[in-house]
Amino acid sequence: MPVSQPTIPRLEEFLFGHARCPVTCGNHLEIGAGTVIPEVNFTLQAIEICPENWADIREQYSLMIEDLCRRAVELEVPGILFEFETLPPMTVNPAWGLEITEILSETIDRFHQSHGLRAALRLTPNDTRDHRRPPRMRSGPFWEGMVEFLHKAPHAGADLLAIESTGGKEVSDEGLMNADLKKVVFALGVLAPRDMEYLWGEILSACEGTDTVPSGDTACGFANTAMVLADRNMLPKVFAAVIRVASVPRDLVAYRVGARGPSKDCAYEGPYLKALAGVPISMEGRTAACAHLSHVGNIAQAVCDCWSNESVQKVRLLSADAPTVSLEQLAYDCRLMNVAGQSREDARKLRDWLVESDSALDPQAYVLRPDVVLRIASEIAREPTPYLQTRRAARAALREINRAFEEGRLRIPDRERRWLERLAKEAEELPDREEDLIAECLPETSRETFLPEEYGLS
Amino acid sequence: MPVSQPTIPRLEEFLFGHARCPVTCGNHLEIGAGTVIPEVNFTLQAIEICPENWADIREQYSLMIEDLCRRAVELEVPGILFEFETLPPMTVNPAWGLEITEILSETIDRFHQSHGLRAALRLTPNDTRDHRRPPRMRSGPFWEGMVEFLHKAPHAGADLLAIESTGGKEVSDEGLMNADLKKVVFALGVLAPRDMEYLWGEILSACEGTDTVPSGDTACGFANTAMVLADRNMLPKVFAAVIRVASVPRDLVAYRVGARGPSKDCAYEGPYLKALAGVPISMEGRTAACAHLSHVGNIAQAVCDCWSNESVQKVRLLSADAPTVSLEQLAYDCRLMNVAGQSREDARKLRDWLVESDSALDPQAYVLRPDVVLRIASEIAREPTPYLQTRRAARAALREINRAFEEGRLRIPDRERRWLERLAKEAEELPDREEDLIAECLPETSRETFLPEEYGLS
Amino acid sequence: MVDREKLYQAILTGDAKSARALTEEALKESVDPKELLDKTLIPAMDEVGRLFETNEYFVPELLISARAMKSALELIKPLLAEKGAEPAGRVAIGTVKGDLHDIGKNLVAAMLEGGGFEVVDLGVDVSPEAFVTAAKDKGASIIALSALLTTTMPAMKKVVAALEEAGIRERVKVMIGGAPITQRYADEIGADGYSDNASGAVALARSLAAKVPAAA
Amino acid sequence: MVDREKLYQAILTGDAKSARALTEEALKESVDPKELLDKTLIPAMDEVGRLFETNEYFVPELLISARAMKSALELIKPLLAEKGAEPAGRVAIGTVKGDLHDIGKNLVAAMLEGGGFEVVDLGVDVSPEAFVTAAKDKGASIIALSALLTTTMPAMKKVVAALEEAGIRERVKVMIGGAPITQRYADEIGADGYSDNASGAVALARSLAAKVPAAA
Ligand SMILES: [Zn+2]
Ligand SMILES: [Zn+2]
């Protein structure tokens, strides 16, 4: 499964707003064709999803999208992506999720007709297979709910379909808690790709013959979990940085089989996907602080095509509801990028300031440097299989981090330095052959949490 | 009262982070000396300020400042300003406001000692004289509470003292609702300056002999009221833009008598103050969307020295409490400015992109263009009295807006065009002599809302 | 015969002098005041409301129209009263205790007057007792509360409680508004309605007035 | 005589093999198990907790220490039970109905085990009934609830209600945690405590265990 001749961009052409393969979707919305647009995500305040609350829930979504569209028009955004990430009961019970999708889609269309708003709706059902341990990946009620949802989504008005797939998460979770690189590589490089091929086959068949664009998948359950734990001082940041890069080959599976982007906002590894798959990417950083505090607030923006708030609840702030506040912040961020983006030279300047803002302070920021991304990406591209790509990604990330630290271009706190060595050793010990890794790892898993046959292993 | 020879900066030197007269305050915090810092404001969720709730209120403030200081350290901010804007009962009953001030100040000092955090506390008591109609401006319980508060504030730990003074607001409110330029100019150019001289005498005497810096005053009750009403389509934006500029001479009174800045964040007219008085300025824009939606989200940032969120309540968002979220967003915005600010040429580039983002879309943004600011500022500087400065400000703003509209550099919606003419006519009709304006306006006021003798008029 | 179209236009453009003169003339010509109100004046004000809603008119324009309407109403109301026709209702309006914001409140008050309501403006920083008094002694059947601070919102709940305590909660309707207010909050404190804008407040007041018990 | 310092260090560095061997040796030498626990093992785990709190240790280090502690405890607990000494307590832990997040829950579970608690891990998406059953049939005196979604928070309230309905609310303590949880929310739903971090959860569980009625 080699990545077929990826055209890795030159550093000078690796810019926000420009992707090798732009995507057109929704109401004449072009993404990655020169303009950066906001992607706004919004969710409910604490409420139980149940029939008694359903009327209220419908109203909440209706109010949110109405407010958002109105303000988007007032702010004259050049385009906008709305993401509806369902809440788990809405995927388990597809009728619910689809009903909300319809409400959102109809409102967006109405604003397109009345005000010319260029917008599209990205629908992201939950990967509910993660509900149970051990998860059933290819059968059972959760799988069936998802499949039903996916196939009906295009007809309910989804312009883009995405997912945060969880194949391998049951193994990765344990690996993360123990900072066990081998286990996480097994999850990301062996299990996730197998699952994604299977799952994405379903998504692509759901989109086939419709206008719905299969967009992307994210290693959220892996790399963002590590990031959040690192931000709470629970895991070393160098470990989280390595996991970030190691999640790239997994994500690539979706694009190899036919996803077209934009990538999911919470895939902070997006720049690698843009470099390797040529797809436009959605990114989130400082303006997503409502959802994640992070150490990549500016650098995450450097080569984005959509700029997102990740997720915010319908909480009333002094000015407006929080989703509308997010939209306003994103819209102004995009204005700045688009003004600078009128000249490639200026775009590079802004990109580089965003990069210099963060890249020396945290290894997680450092591995998102466009120059680092391009170097590591070309290494990844040379490997033939997801596992070997994952191994290579981890090793290359460690090498880049180590070198930058030694050369004084990256600060690593004292307490993390012992981890640099430990992780480098673990990365070197990863076997050459995938079969050997599988043979090593399977005995260390328990059937209480993980069933190899769900991944075609046994 | 001529502005004494203001040194209006050249456009190339009119930059964020650099003020002619930097201010040092708090824990070695330098403002306007080359680095832009965040200013974070925070307030309570709906709660009644009363003895039964007091323990809870103390705890809320304590939690907020603790969280903010911790995250500020993690984000390695080069410096930070915290603003505590009291809630009205805390000024009416100074002991309450002072107790919270002490809690905040002690926490900030603790983080300075343990982590080297460079921070200062700006304390902004309410101008509670506005409680009653007609307001008593120089006596009575509200005045006495304010005076007590102001004089005790330095000893409770306020590093900076500021106010949003309301002299003339009782007249301006009526003028705004009716878009009556004469009445608003009477409030801003005649009443407010008289009140500010009196009030600021008190503030300066409170700061004398202490380390507390008298910082600034804002026309919030005037120009921001107009801005918010314009944003809700209640007033023409051209009118709000004119009021913005017309509020400058009023603000200048504070700096003429001894205030040193930074100006208050919500004084969007800050660039004029920086140009005319040389003080560092605090500004708010897109990152203050939590408090105001506005049409100056980027341009407001162009020449700021502190960058603020205006105000946000302690609401829990998905990641953290909203004040901490604001801090994170501001800190990253400042990082970007400070990276670009390493070279004056780059700083100018970023400034100009921020300006070009917004300035053609709304007259309120247009009048904040640094070039426009400098032109109008030099006109203001040539007038000898606040009234004549105010008249000149209004006329010059209208002229700039008209010209830009005619030359296609500023869009004005159809429905506002009739207002351009109407306002120009009203501005031309403003008399040459202040006495004449007073004589025209007094009979149009009612003693139910306004007492001229409170301003030394009668 | 008086030109009804002219009167309509006088309200629309906020020409109070003409509005009053034309109304006077019409009444002299024995036009039925109820008919004049329903067929000319209210439609004119409705058009003003529409122009405001559709962002054609700004507040200043709406206010001068409301003032023109008021000057016409001053002539008509006594005649209506003679005939036993009820006025739209009496509203006591104020910004709640601890809150000093008056612009929003003033705007709603002006719109309500223009909409034919009698308005008792209690000002800002108004105690619960003052609202109770307005309902009891000044005959207000609707209480309109404004709050712009989240910290003063709880004062709205106290007004509702004070009305209950005074035993007059059933005979007055409570409507609330202001930046931090939501329908949810209105429900929570048991207010009868909520509006987030001034012309919405008039429509709300009309629908509430229709629900006020006849005894009030 | 066994080197107590070595045992202490074995816990600290998470060397489970040595920790178990040294404990075995000590017990063979007839060291009082209660004394060994109180003077060596718990102080070692406390130091681990301190290192974690002060950001010296990361979770993986804390977990291997907790595992080393657990392997020592496995030898000591039966002896303590013989002498009638009580264990720290039994905690039933789970992520509430509708919520699938397990990392935070797993971390708290591991910390509680390392802290000497017996932990019944009910997994994710746990129904109120399952928590009731754990309290009734598995002898848990503390119920620890985790939720990471604001939309699943209300499920916590349902667990409290289910415990009340089952008539066992007084004899179990309920502790809650997860990103959206606040002390205010804990108070609101009548939970007995809240912690926003794993080692805080152990301290909380200890203080709650001290308050559990003796009958439990
Ligand atoms: Zn995600
Ligand atoms: Zn997301």
Ligand SMILES: [Zn+2]
């Ligand atoms: Zn203000």
